[in-house]
Amino acid sequence: MSQQAEILHVEHVTHAFGGVKAVDDCSFSVPSGQITALIGPNGAGKSTMVNIVSGFYLSHQGSIRFNGEDISRWPPYRRGSGGLIRTFQISRGFGALTVAENMMAPAQHQAGEQLLNAIFRPGLVRQQERENYEKALALLNTFGLYEKRDDYARNLSGGQKRLLEMARALMASPKLLLLDEPMAGVNPALAERLAQHIVELGKTGVTFLLIEHNLGIVDQICDHVIVMASGRALATGTMKQVRANQDVVAAYLGG
Numbered sequence: 001m002s003q004q005a006e007i008l009h010v011e012h013v014t015h016a017f018g019g020v021k022a023v024d025d026c027s028f029s030v031p032s033g034q035i036t037a038l039i040g041p042n043g044a045g046k047s048t049m050v051n052i053v054s055g056f057y058l059s060h061q062g063s064i065r066f067n068g069e070d071i072s073r074w075p076p077y078r079r080g081s082g083g084l085i086r087t088f089q090i091s092r093g094f095g096a097l098t099v100a101e102n103m104m105a106p107a108q109h110q111a112g113e114q115l116l117n118a119i120f121r122p123g124l125v126r127q128q129e130r131e132n133y134e135k136a137l138a139l140l141n142t143f144g145l146y147e148k149r150d151d152y153a154r155n156l157s158g159g160q161k162r163l164l165e166m167a168r169a170l171m172a173s174p175k176l177l178l179l180d181e182p183m184a185g186v187n188p189a190l191a192e193r194l195a196q197h198i199v200e201l202g203k204t205g206v207t208f209l210l211i212e213h214n215l216g217i218v219d220q221i222c223d224h225v226i227v228m229a230s231g232r233a234l235a236t237g238t239m240k241q242v243r244a245n246q247d248v249v250a251a252y253l254g255g
């Protein structure tokens with residue numbers, strides 16, 4: 001077995017909502033430089049896990065290591081600064097901004113830092129803004145949204161919003177990008193396009209942890225699969241390996 005460095009290591013993580021253990025003593029690793037899928041039936045705890053890994057739920061038990069460092073108690077912005085990034089839906093508020101403004105709007109984790117710099121280092125901020133704008137336009141071009149840059153985000157199609165979500169996450173130069181069902185509700189052609197973007201970004205060294213229901217897409221683009229059921233990681237391996245796992249089959253049929 002080849003010795004693949006792991007970028008993320010989740011160990012004995014538990015998180016409950018009231019009495020319900022959404023994540024229950026869950027442990028898994030995400031190999032560096034690969035596209036890993038997090039799959040499992042509805043209610044398995046996948047979204048909760050992404051919220052724990054990105055730092056939005058700090059009230060969990062167990063540990064999260066990112067690049068070998070224990071980040072279990074780090075707030076989201078600190079994880080983001082280290083390259084652990086998740087996507088966010090284009091929410092109502094962001095719909096009133098243009099596509100380019102959405103790209104430039106500081107991700108939550110950068111807001112405090114940017115405010116301090118704006119006050120104390122205005123020259124630096126202007127320089128960074130120029131560079132960020134160039135980067136934003138280049139990303140919009142890659143994602144086929146350059147022509148839409150001055151349109152209000154609320155006027156984008158559902159699919160274009162998905163593209164913008166991914167493009168916006170890339171502004172933060174992720175090392176590990178967490179995606180919670182990025183292809184849900186988009187047409188097959190666009191799903192294919194999003195999948196290709198993920199593959200291309202993977203080649204540039206971005207590691208992915210991707211929650212995805214479409215197992216055909218998982219089969220096509222993911223190197224490694226983690227199956228969650230009832231709050232636990234039930235199986236890991238290639239898609240072929242987990243498909244052959246009777247526990248996995250039972251979890252899907254039972255769920």
Ligand SMILES: Nc1ncnc2c1ncn2[C@@H]1O[C@H](COP(=O)(O)OP(=O)(O)O)[C@@H](O)[C@H]1O
Pocket residue numbers: 017020021022023040041042043044045046047048049
């Ligand atoms: N904010 C919440 N409050 C209460 N219960 C929740 C909350 N989020 C998720 N749950 C419950 O936790 C379990 C796991 O949910 P979730 O992580 O969304 O699963 P998945 O993403 O795999 O479908 C489910 O039973 C769900 O109802």
Ligand SMILES: [Mg+2]
Pocket residue numbers: 046047048
């Ligand atoms: Mg979910």
